Amino acid sequence: MGYEIGSPIEDKTINKQDNPLILDEWSKYVLSRRQAYFQERASIIGPEYNINKKSWDIIIEREWNVMEERLRGGIGVEQEVVELFGDDFFQDREDLIHEIMNMTSSLPTAIVGDKERKELKIYTFEDFLMLANQGIFRDEIFLLNTQSRWKKKVAITLLDYGYKPSQTIMLEGVRHYVIEKN
Secondary structure: OOOOOOOOOOOOOOOOOOOHHHHHHHHHHHHHHHHHHHHHHHHHHOHHHHHOHHHHHHHHHHHHHHHHHHHHOOOOOOHHHHHHHOHHHOOOHHHHHHHHHHHHHOOOEEEEOOOOOEEEEEEEHHHHHHHHHOOOOOOOEEEEEOOOOOHHHHHHHHHHOOEEEEEEEEEOOEEEEEEEEO
């Protein structure tokens, strides 16, 4: 990441939400995270990104808006950055965590396995990536619907996050991958 952590902000008497110096540092941090996110997504998408850059940018921007809102709540923010700005800088953290839990609990599921039947949540790669980038992805085993042709890049990214595909299954004529934590 391109953001450099400065010295802790010591003055507890100022309102950090209104302080221009603090807001400027926060803006630099968010911009750095945004640039890294856009670069990572374009890399994962691969040549398909350059073919339809405008459409992909709209999708990535939509994903980023959700991530940025969660960053403002301190979700997915590195501990050293939280310490720099202080816990009181981040608002609505508990509400955002509750919202995320509600969102993931409403994801579709499928029962897989012959002997050991398990109900697994079905994630799109975009949902997995967004939650993993925020540091809040918790499932140890799940189904992945890649929804596209860039499966090699998806597999590499999953490995980067500590997951591996363990089998392929068909659900309603669509190929899904069972993904497990390494």
